[in-house]
Amino acid sequence: MRRRTLSATAAALVALLGLAACGESTLEAGDDLDSSKLTIYSAQHKNLTEEWGKEFQEKTGIEVQVRYGNDSSMGSQIVQEGASSPADVFLTENSPAMTTVERAGLLAPVDASTLAQVGPGYAPSSKDWVGIAARSTVLVYNPSKISEQDLPSSLMDLADPKYAGQWGAAAGGADFQAIVSAVLATEGEEKTAAWLDALKKNAKVYQNNIATMKAVNAGQSAMGVIYHYYWYRDQALNKSGSGNTKLHYFKNEDPGAFVSLSGGAVLKSSTKQADAQKFLAFVTSQQGQQALGTTASKEYAVGRDAASDPALPPLDTLEAPQIDPFTLNGPEVISLMTKAGLL
Amino acid sequence: MSTTAPVTTPTPTPGSASTASPRRRRPGGGSPGLRLGAVLVALVCLLPLAVVALKAFEAGPSEVAALLLRPRVGELMRNTLALVALTGTLATVLGVGAAWLVERTSLPLAGLWRVLFVAPLAIPAFVNSFAWSTVLPGLEGLGGAVLVTTLSYFPFVFLPVAAMLRSADPGLEEAARALGLGPWRTAAKVGLAQVRPALLGGVLLVALHLLSEFGALEMLRFPTFTTAILDQFDVAFDSRSGSVLALVLVGLAVALLTVELLARGRTRYVRVGSGAARRPARARLGRATPLALLAVTALAVLAVGVPAWVTGTWLTRPEEALEPTVLWPALWSTVRLALVAALVTTLATLPAAWLLARRRTWFGVLVERVSYLASSVPGVVVALALITLSITWARSLYQTSAVLVLAYVVLFIPRAMVSTRAAVAAVPPELSDAARSLGDGPLRTFVRVQLPLMLRGTLAGSALVAIAVSTELTATLLLAPTGTQTLSTAFWEASASLDYAAAAPYAAALVLLSAPLTWLLLRSGPEEHTP
Numbered sequence: 075m076r077r078r079t080l081s082a083t084a085a086a087l088v089a090l091l092g093l094a095a096c097g098e099s100t101l102e103a104g105d106d107l108d109s110s111k112l113t114i115y116s117a118q119h120k121n122l123t124e125e126w127g128k129e130f131q132e133k134t135g136i137e138v139q140v141r142y143g144n145d146s147s148m149g150s151q152i153v154q155e156g157a158s159s160p161a162d163v164f165l166t167e168n169s170p171a172m173t174t175v176e177r178a179g180l181l182a183p184v185d186a187s188t189l190a191q192v193g194p195g196y197a198p199s200s201k202d203w204v205g206i207a208a209r210s211t212v213l214v215y216n217p218s219k220i221s222e223q224d225l226p227s228s229l230m231d232l233a234d235p236k237y238a239g240q241w242g243a244a245a246g247g248a249d250f251q252a253i254v255s256a257v258l259a260t261e262g263e264e265k266t267a268a269w270l271d272a273l274k275k276n277a278k279v280y281q282n283n284i285a286t287m288k289a290v291n292a293g294q295s296a297m298g299v300i301y302h303y304y305w306y307r308d309q310a311l312n313k314s315g316s317g318n319t320k321l322h323y324f325k326n327e328d329p330g331a332f333v334s335l336s337g338g339a340v341l342k343s344s345t346k347q348a349d350a351q352k353f354l355a356f357v358t359s360q361q362g363q364q365a366l367g368t369t370a371s372k373e374y375a376v377g378r379d380a381a382s383d384p385a386l387p388p389l390d391t392l393e394a395p396q397i398d399p400f401t402l403n404g405p406e407v408i409s410l411m412t413k414a415g416l417l
Numbered sequence: 418m419s420t421t422a423p424v425t426t427p428t429p430t431p432g433s434a435s436t437a438s439p440r441r442r443r444p445g446g447g448s449p450g451l452r453l454g455a456v457l458v459a460l461v462c463l464l465p466l467a468v469v470a471l472k473a474f475e476a477g478p479s480e481v482a483a484l485l486l487r488p489r490v491g492e493l494m495r496n497t498l499a500l501v502a503l504t505g506t507l508a509t510v511l512g513v514g515a516a517w518l519v520e521r522t523s524l525p526l527a528g529l530w531r532v533l534f535v536a537p538l539a540i541p542a543f544v545n546s547f548a549w550s551t552v553l554p555g556l557e558g559l560g561g562a563v564l565v566t567t568l569s570y571f572p573f574v575f576l577p578v579a580a581m582l583r584s585a586d587p588g589l590e591e592a593a594r595a596l597g598l599g600p601w602r603t604a605a606k607v608g609l610a611q612v613r614p615a616l617l618g619g620v621l622l623v624a625l626h627l628l629s630e631f632g633a634l635e636m637l638r639f640p641t642f643t644t645a646i647l648d649q650f651d652v653a654f655d656s657r658s659g660s661v662l663a664l665v666l667v668g669l670a671v672a673l674l675t676v677e678l679l680a681r682g683r684t685r686y687v688r689v690g691s692g693a694a695r696r697p698a699r700a701r702l703g704r705a706t707p708l709a710l711l712a713v714t715a716l717a718v719l720a721v722g723v724p725a726w727v728t729g730t731w732l733t734r735p736e737e738a739l740e741p742t743v744l745w746p747a748l749w750s751t752v753r754l755a756l757v758a759a760l761v762t763t764l765a766t767l768p769a770a771w772l773l774a775r776r777r778t779w780f781g782v783l784v785e786r787v788s789y790l791a792s793s794v795p796g797v798v799v800a801l802a803l804i805t806l807s808i809t810w811a812r813s814l815y816q817t818s819a820v821l822v823l824a825y826v827v828l829f830i831p832r833a834m835v836s837t838r839a840a841v842a843a844v845p846p847e848l849s850d851a852a853r854s855l856g857d858g859p860l861r862t863f864v865r866v867q868l869p870l871m872l873r874g875t876l877a878g879s880a881l882v883a884i885a886v887s888t889e890l891t892a893t894l895l896l897a898p899t900g901t902q903t904l905s906t907a908f909w910e911a912s913a914s915l916d917y918a919a920a921a922p923y924a925a926a927l928v929l930l931s932a933p934l935t936w937l938l939l940r941s942g943p944e945e946h947t948p
Contacts, residue, residue, distance in 0.1 A: 107816055107899045120910075141816075141899035150654035154808055160816065160899070246648045281635060284914045292554050315915065408652050415489040417648055 107160055111137040112349050115152065115161040117145040117248065118207075118336060122373075123165065125365045130356045136349050145171035145248030146404060152341065153178045162344035163353050165206065165336070168252035170404030172337040176202050182342045185351045191358040196335065196376045198400035203339035205399075206357050207366055208374040209301040210392055211253050211332045213322040214287050219296035225322050229253075229299070229330025230261065233272030241297040242278035242286050245416045249283060249301055249334070254411065255402040256332035260395050263410070270414035279416070288315040297322075301334070303372035306385055310370055325393035333394040336373070454768035455784045461765075462791035462827050465802035466667060472660040472805050484661040489645070493662075497641040497669065500562055500634075501624050507567040508623045512574025513616065515716060520582040522700045524709050533717040534575045535938055539931040540724045541888040541905070542569040543632025544924045547912045548727035550636060562639040568720040569633070570626055574619035576938060581615040582608075587697040600700075614681060621677040628669055629795030631891045632909060642666045643891070646797050650895065655804050663798040670793045728928065731921030743907065744922050751903040751930070754818065755886040758825035759833075759879040765826055766837040766878070774841040788830045796892035799824050803896060821896040828892065829885045833878035840874025880937055887930045904930070 107113065116123040120142060127138040141161070143151065149171030152159050159180070166172045175181060181202040189197050189204055196205030215225060220240065226232050232241055244250050258266045278295055280286040286298040287305060308316040324330035338357055340350040356362045363380030366373050374389050375382045382389065411417050473481060484490075515534050518524045537545070546565045550556055556564070589611065593603045631643045640648075642662055649659035702709050769788070772781040791799075803824055807815040814820050844867050852862040890905040897906060908923035 113899065139900050144651045146652045147650060147654045150652075150656070154655055155815075158812060246651060248651075251652075279638065279640075281638070282913055288915050294555050412487075412489070412658070415487070415492065417489070417645075417652060 108139060109160075111139045112162050112346055112353060113160050114138055114140045114163045114165060114353070115143065115148050116140050116165040117143055117148050117167050117171065118165045119167075119369075119371060122365065122369050122371045125369045126353075126357055126362060129361065129365060130353055133356065133361075134349075134352060136352065138353070146174075146251065146408070147248075149174040149404070152180060156180070157343045159341055159343050161341050162346050162350040164339050164341060165357075166338075167209075167336050168248055168334045168402075169337055169399040170252055170255050170402045170407070171248065172203050172339060173400060173402060174404050175339065176200065180342050182340045182344070182347060182350075184340065184354060188351065188355045188358055191355070191378055192376050193378055200400075203337045204354060204358060205335045205376045206338040206354075206362075207336040207371075208376055208389065209249075209303055209334050209336070210374070210389075210394070211256070211324070211330055211334070212300060212302045212305065213297055213324065213330065214290050214300055214305055214316070214319050215297040215322055216290050216293055216295075216319050218318065219290075219293055222320075222322075225297070227324070228326075228328045229257065229324055230265070230269055230328075232297075232299070233269045233276070235272075235276070237297070238276040239278075240295065241276070241299070242280050242289055242295040243273065243299040244282045244286050245273065245277075245279045245411065247282055250299065251404070251407050251411065252334045252402065253299065253329070253332055255404065255407045256334075256395065256397055257329040258407060258410070259397050259402060260329045263406075267410055267414065270410055270416065274414050274416055284315065287319065291315050291318045293318070299330070302386070306372040306383070307370060310372070310385065323387070323392060327393055327395040329395055331392055331394045332397065333374075333389065333392060335376070335399040451768045451771055452780070455772055455781070458765045458768060458830075459784045459787040461823070462788040462830060464806065465799040465827060466791060466794060468802040468806050469660050469663045469667065469798055472655075472657060472802075473664045476657055480657070481661055484658050485665070490662070490665070493640060493642050493645050494665075496559070496639060497628065499559060500566065500639070500641060501627050501673075503559070503563045504566045504570065504627055505620050505624055507563065508571040508574050509616065509620055511567065511571040511716060512619060513578050513612070515571075515713065516575050516579035516582055516612075518709055518713060520579050521697060522709065523702050523706070524713065525706070530713050530717070531579065532935065532939065533721055534579075535572050535935045537569055537720045538572045538576075538938065539928055539935050540569065540721075541632070541890070541927055541931070542566060542626075542630055543636065543890060543905075543912070544728070544908065544927060545569045545724045546633035546636045547920065547924070548724040551727050551731075551917065552723060557638045559639060561637040562634055565633050565637065566627060566630065570623045571720070573622040573626070574616065577615035577619045578612050581612045582697070585611045585697060587695055590697070617677050617680055621673060624673050625670060625793050628666060628673070629797065629891070631797060632905075636912070642669070643795055643797050646801065647891070647894075650797075650801070655801065655808065659801060660805075663801055666798055667794050670795070671790070674790065674793060725928075728921060728924045731917045732925055743902075744926065747902045747904050747907040747923065748926055750901050751887045751905075754821065754825070754903065755883040757818075758822045758829070758886045759883040761822055762826045762829055762833045762882045763837060763875050763879045766830060766834045767841075770834060770837040770841045774838055774844075775846070785834065788834065792828055792831050796824070796828055796889060797895070799827050800892040800895035816898050818898050818901065821893065821898065824892045824896055825882070825886050825889065828889070829882045832881040832885060833875075836874050836878025836881065837871075840871040840878070843874060844870045877937060880933065884931050884934045884937075888927055 114123065114127065123140055123142070127140060131137055145166050145168050148164070149166070152161055152164060152175050155161070157180075164172070164175060176198070183201050184197065184204045186201075189201060192205055197203065211229070213225065213229075226234070226237065231237070254266065254270070257269060261269070278289070280289060280298075283300040283304045286295070286300050287308070289295045290298045302321065305316050305319070305321055308314065338354050340347065340354060344350050358377055360377060360379050363375040363377035365371075366375050366380075367383050372383055372386065374386065408417065515530070519527050519530045519534070524530065542565065545568065549561070549565050553561075585608075590603050590607050593607045594600070598606065628641075629643055630641070631647060634641055635644050635647070642665060646659050646662045646666070649656055649662060653659070769781060769784045772778070773785060803820050807820050848866050848870075849862050852866045853859075857865065887903070888905055889903075890909055893903050893906050894909065897903065902910075904923050904927050908920050908927060911919035911923065
């Protein structure tokens with residue numbers, strides 16, 4: 075009896091292993107990188123990247139595969155991979171990571187026709203990458219915890235001890251680090267360092283923007299610094315994470331009104347330059363920019379002829395600070411945040 | 418290594434007869450091939466440690482000092498040590514208390530409680546943490562971390578202590594009583610001394626798991642070295658500052674191993690002769706029975722009830738339909754990785770196990786201990802090292818599943834080693850000798866005689882590895898090839914956006930996959946229990 079169970083187990087194991095070996099070549103999930111496909115390193119949202127990949131594949135017949143990650147991590151990863159990076163295209167959520175790769179000299183110039191598809195100011199003068207979407211900084215707050223007139227009038231005011239313990243942010247994430255880079259660009263190093271010290275002392279650090287928003291919704295924090303689209307997306311769904319909250323726009327060219335530019339670029343080392351350029355052309359095209367709406371990503375479109383989601387306040391009413399997104403400094407922000415003990 | 422199976426369980430020692438045996442070397446017993454194999458495996462296990470150290474010291478001591486001597490590192494150190502101390506203490510109290518109630522008192526339904534107190538091992542800590550965050554949304558910080566990790570990890574203490582209490586020789590305690598010690602002093606002087614090695618081993622496991630825990634602590638907003646290393650990874654990929662933190666973590670793991678070794682001391686725990694072939698007497702709880710029942714029920718509800726109930730409610734919410742298109746590929750990747758890693762890991766244990774089972778030489782012991790040391794290093798360190806290694810020196814392996822499988826082998830080798838050693842030891846050398854003398858070659862002898870005898874034991878070891886792999890989170894997050902998602906990483910992604918609906922099926926699948934672990938662990942105790 076025991077022997078029989080044993081042989082059966084062994085047979086089952088061998089069969090499964092055999093199956094596993096076969097799967098190596100036939101199944102998509104779990105396969106290693108397929109060098110025949112266009113490889114996209116994406117720090118952008120999964121559903122948006124997937125939609126772009128799917129529509130691009132349908133339109134051009136070019137197969138894509140995506141590796142997901144975070145802005146800063148992937149930017150550094152590409153720099154370390156250097157000339158033999160498996161990536162053909164890099165998509166970010168914010169500009170500092172793209173700037174890191176650009177300064178390492180790893181980007182190929184973007185086709186002029188692609189650059190012509192986005193509005194003015196959505197590509198660096200080097201023309202090494204192109205804006206693909208935009209997002210705005212907001213303060214999400216819970217009116218039952220803090221009334222509208224008590225809200226800070228500037229992002230910098232959050233450092234005031236009277237707000238201690240009342241606000242939170244996802245300080246470990248690239249999104250927040252981009253916001254800090256805006257603070258650095260508008261306020262200078264000294265004020266930024268002081269503001270970060272206050273953040274370390276007074277604020278709760280959450281895992282990401284969604285966790286921040288949901289903590290505000292649940293009343294665990296009165297306010298949170300996030301990007302706008304997390305809130306609009308939840309409002310469009312079932313409001314389960316934002317039903318008790320409101321948004322406050324700092325406007326007034328405050329660093330808290332910072333609009334961050336997501337970027338797309340082709341790697342110089344890519345052996346599929348033409349296909350990679352086609353992908354960027356597609357993402358910035360009218361169809362590609364419409365995907366921002368169809369996937370309910372609620373990010374702002376940057377294409378010339380593309381309209382943003384009508385639920386969003388128009389980009390030009392946000393009174394964003396005049397910051398050159400192409401000079402935002404990732405490494406210095408990280409070093410300041412490390413000094414403040416946030417990393 | 419945010420996983421659930423114990424890294425070390427009491428290791429079976431080969432019978433003293435074979436150790437002291439003056440017989441000649443067995444065919445293949447210590448052949449150069451075997452030795453080479455064992456050394457290679459040990460070196461591969463040590464590789465991550467070497468790489469992390471090299472990377473950390475690349476820049477010279479002054480930069481290392483600057484990275485180390487800052488307030489943030491102090492904060493991480495305080496958090497990590499506080500967590501280890503508090504959870505270690507609580508797990509000891511709960512584990513020993515529960516084990517004593519179940520094994521040594523008249524507590525009703527002992528068999529049921531025994532299963533329930535091992536069951537938390539089938540629930541990955543990061544799933545448990547997510548479940549608790551749903552029940553108590555404000556749960557966070559040290560308090561939350563201690564609550565969740567204690568409930569997830571106390572079985573590591575319960576399991577060996579219960580096994581020891583079940584099989585301990587009652588003669589010693591009887592002798593103590595006969596010599597005039599009261600029941601409490603007997604328990605303190607004799608009982609505690611008997612369970613000490615099991616208890617120390619269990620607490621060591623809890624502590625090592627705490628050092629490497631990522632998911633549960635990240636969710637509860639409690640930064641430790643492991644979460645900080647992942648923050649560094651998010652910021653700078655494979656960075657020097659990450660490697661410096663990793664080196665501190667390695668130091669902590671080594672310190673824990675040393676403390677355990679010292680605390681274990683030189684006391685002999687063996688007895689000569691077979692001892693009294695009786696079960697230890699059970700203390701009568703009498704009127705304390707309802708109180709004891711209340712206590713064990715409360716523990717079972719907190720440790721098993723809450724996560725099971727929460728996962729169940731997520732699953733049954735109407736709007737939350739399963740998404741098979743995502744679930745199946747993740748399940749399939751997980752099963753494939755688990756099977757391949759289990760096979761490779763078991764094969765990797767064979768040379769050392771063979772050497773040790775035949776002859777307990779310093780060489781064999783060294784090789785075995787080296788692989789144990791490397792495996793007590795948290796998954797994030799191993800993953801970071803393998804990224805450095807593959808991106809710098811082995812680009813053809815970079816981002817392949819081979820590297821991921823290698824990480825699993827390094828991390829989980831001790832789980833297979835324990836079973837493989839027992840299996841190899843169970844093959845009587847006489848049978849192989851007989852086969853050889855009857856004309857079978859070494860290979861034929863292996864296939865016809867040794868392999869069938871070893872199969873059962875090695876399968877159990879492979880199963881332990883497979884289960885550990887299927888719930889591994891940290892190394893998988895860092896090393897998974899492009900496009901690969903496992904159940905843990907898919908769960909992690911969904912839970913990071915607090916999407917209960919999306920996370921539920923993965924949580925359920927993870928629990929189902931690890932459930933056989935409970936059964937395996939209960940069965941692999943030193944003695945089969947009788948109800």
